[in-house]
Amino acid sequence: MIKMQEIIRKKLLHLEETSEKYWNIPRESGNHLNLIIKATGYKSILEIGTSNGYSTIWFAEAVRANAGYIISIEYYQERIDIAQKNFEECGLSDFITLKQGKALDIIENIEGEYDLVFIDANKAEYINYYEIMHPKIRSGGMLVADNVTSHKSEMEDFLDIISHNENYQISYLPFGGGLLIALKK
Template identity: 30%
Template sequence: MLDDRVRSVLARMEAQDADDHGKDIPVSERSLAVGPDSGRLLFALVAPNAGCEVLEIGSSHGYSTIWLAAAARILGGRVVTLEQEPGKIDVWRRNIADAGLEEWAELVEGDAKETLSELEDGFDVVFLDAWKDDYEVLFGLARTKLDPGGIVVADNVTTSSTVEAYAAARQADPTLVSVTVPIGHGLEVTTVLQP
């Protein structure tokens, strides 16, 4: 749940992002990977599912991880996060600890295109927020780790032709049901009907 400790860290990160935005710090160096509305949607997708196993591909400073882990802990789930940027990893660890969510969030360091293959199957929800040029490859790898009926949420799908093509491909695939949700810079929410 969103206890005071979690809310405090989220509020601090939101304030830091607003400050970074005002200083024109590049998005790649900012602390907030998704906005609060996207965080709430992720929370809503995970929280009601007992034992929900979440895979997060790309974590930045852990803002989305906090939403996901706070939701997963309600009914005994967990989040496995993949991240390769050393500076982001250190900040992620501090933010997760500050939020008191270490028990529900595990970080796997390295390139997701390599570390994904080492993970066991059985995830219920995947949150994809990595380099946009890698979305197709990462979706293909992550799909093999999902249980039937699993959900993939991809961020920023209305920001470039590359990710717009990703969303169109999901919507055209008869083994999936997919919709673009107009929150933030667009979230593609995809349910896998067939593995």
């Protein structure tokens, strides 16, 4: 286990070197969400926007301890191939199901309830992701959205609706482009 932790640590450091090319979340966001997943015992994670798998690795390292799983969606096949290789190198593939395609099409057909839904994809679609996924987030679960400060103008409708939804307690964290964490009551 210690050897695997070292492999994961080195992989995350390596991926941080390419974070601008792949639009990765900052280390602070990954670490914070990893801690939340471990502390809450969350087991079911849906990620919209895999990219090279950086954030997914943070999530998978946490759900592994909780005997959980992640479904991660990515539009670009090239990025899925890179992410899959990264997951295999980290020994985390068993906890991750990758789905390739347009996120809206995929999430419309996804069943079940999720402990955490993480959105880091097409900013103009955040409102649509929210509308589809809101009923699929369990009470006590979280919706987390990245880039809510840096891309605020592209997602004003989403931010307005979720900030006025009394079913959520919301916090904004100043990591990277801004991270919204919404706890569903």
